[in-house]
Amino acid sequence: MRYESDKQPSRFGPPGYAPRVIDQGSVWIMVAAPTLWALHFVASYVVAAVWCARIGPSLTEPRWIIAGMAVVCVALIVWLATQAVRRYGGVFVIFEEITESSERGRDKFIGHVSLLLCILSGVAIAFTVIPGFVFGSC
Amino acid sequence: MRNLTLLTVPLLAGCAGRHNWLSSAGAEADRVEGLFWVLLIGAAVIWSAVIGAAVYAQRRQVDPGLEHQARWFIVWGGAVIPTVLVCALLIWGLVILRDITPDKGDLTVRVDGERWWWRVTYDGPDGDVVTANEIRLPLDQTALFRLTSDDVIHSFWVPAIGGKMDMIPGRETTLALTPNKTGNWGGLCAEYCGGAHALMRFDTVVMEPDAFDAWLAAEAAPARVAPDDPGFAVFRDEGCGACHTIRGTDARGPVGPDLTHVGARARLGAGIYAMTADNMARWITDTHAMKPDADMPPYPDLSGARLEALVTFLLSLDHAE
Known part of the structure; x- marks a missing residue:
């Protein structure tokens, strides 16, 4: 199997070259998905709190706002997961230990961790949305 | 063995009596108790399975041919199944919480947490009936409690019947209690609220509906005080x-x-x-x-x-x- 990270150079290029934030060689992909979850979590609290304090007492409308934000965040997380697979060579289940001290080995590890964090963040966002659909009022 | 028996006596003593939520004297307590037993038995089964698998893995010769299946076993047993179970428990718990905090009941009781006592107000047929530190409820009727606090956070709890619910200054929280056994059940503050927190208790007397109506009418009446008393x-x-x-x-x-x-x-x-x-x-x-x-x-x-x-x-x- 050929990985994007097999291409050289990946991180350093000619003068003026600026690597993308989410690309092989960069670690930011690992925190991106949990950050989306955190943003969704905070935004959900703000939406529910403002709605209940100013408009309330029904949660019918804010639950759909929270669900809409969840759809956007999950879509971004799915995109991140595809990047983790395509750009980093991440796989869900590792059948062979990553012992190689190389850029490719590190990318593969980052891709694997990112993929797991994407799944975890998606589940966490679902857990944030569920209470809004169980409770009908503030 | 004898020492072990002696040690369990005080623990078992906690399983009986008017403060025990396993006494199940209310519909809401029944719901929470059901969840408790499922969690307890489910946790015991899962714990046994995990420990059993660990012991099995320790005693078994390593078979490289099974590595692939073992990885998938870990993925399913360690990630997929726990996620599904936690999700199911979350929904179940939320539905119970929703059901015990309704908007309406057969009667409404307002309870205001004070340091360190309870101001109790019934919505009586002829207006408010104010009393304190003792709550009476009719059998098999859902009492909707509207809970408030003027000072610090308290928590209203009648373990045998259901609950509990925080009483938060500046907010009103609700809780339903549907007692299904007559008797005198203990209530208490379940949130540390200062020096005499442990002495902030109340009786919850569950009565037949006719007896409750008579009690409420008597409680609503003014006191009989002789002018020269x-x-x-x-x-x-x-x-x-x-x-x-x-x-x-x-x-x-x-x-x-x-x-x-x-x-x-x-x-x-x-x-x-x-x-x-x-x-x-x-x-x-x-x-x-x-x-x-x-x-x-x-x-x-x-x-x-x-x-x-x-x-x-x-x-x-x-x-x-």
């Missing part, structure tokens, strides 16, 4: 009416518990002492020895005939026959 004269002279209300008299103090029918309650001091003349006399003269930090000031100078008259008067504030 010597105990009431002491009550007035000492300024007790500045803090306490006795409906039917000019005592309208809103600070302390309503005393209109204090003699009809089983306990004093917010569910902690039997309602006896000795306890009442001590409560008046040495309040803080019985309940440290209570807002009520003690009246150590009251003694003899005046104290006796006051105690007799307070205990006479019973329901009309």
Whole structure:
């Protein structure tokens, strides 16, 4: 199997070259998905709190706002997961230990961790949305 | 073995009695108890399976041919199944929480948490019925509790019947209780609220609906106080009416518990002492020895005939026959 990270150079290029934030060689992909979850979590609290304090007492409308934000965040997380697979060579289940001290080995590890964090963040966002659909009022 | 038996005695003692949520004297407690048993048995099964798998793996020769299946076993057993189970438990718990916090009930009781007692107000057929530190409920009817607090966060809990729910200053929280066994069940504050937190208790008396209606009507009636009652004269002279209300008299103090029918309650001091003349006399003269930090000031100078008259008067504030 050929990985994007097999291409050289990946991180350093000619003068003026600026690597993308989410690309092989960069670690930011690992925190991106949990950050989306955190943003969704905070935004959900703000939406529910403002709605209940100013408009309330029904949660019918804010639950759909929270669900809409969840759809956007999950879509971004799915995109991140595809990047983790395509750009980093991440796989869900590792059948062979990553012992190689190389850029490719590190990318593969980052891709694997990112993929797991994407799944975890998606589940966490679902857990944030569920209470809004169980409770009908503030 | 004998020592182990001795150790379990106090633990088992906690499983009986009026504060035990496994006594299941209410529909809401039944729901929580069901969840508890599923969690307990489910956790025991999962724990046994995990430990069993670990022991099996320790004793077995490593077989590289099974590495692939082992990885998938970890993925399913360690990630997929726990996620599904936690999600199911989350939804189940949320549905229980939704059901025990409804908007409507067969009757409404407002409870205000004070340091360290309970102001209780029933929505009676002829208006508010104010009492304190004792809650009576009709059997098999859903009482909707509207819970508030004026000072710090308290938590309203009648373990045997259901609950619990925080009482938050500036907010109103709701809780439903549907008792399904008659009896006297203990209630308490479940959120540390200061010095006498552990002494902030109340009785919850579950009655047949007819008996409850009769009790509520009696509780709604004003007190029967003779104008020349010597105990009431002491009550007035000492300024007790500045803090306490006795409906039917000019005592309208809103600070302390309503005393209109204090003699009809089983306990004093917010569910902690039997309602006896000795306890009442001590409560008046040495309040803080019985309940440290209570807002009520003690009246150590009251003694003899005046104290006796006051105690007799307070205990006479019973329901009309």
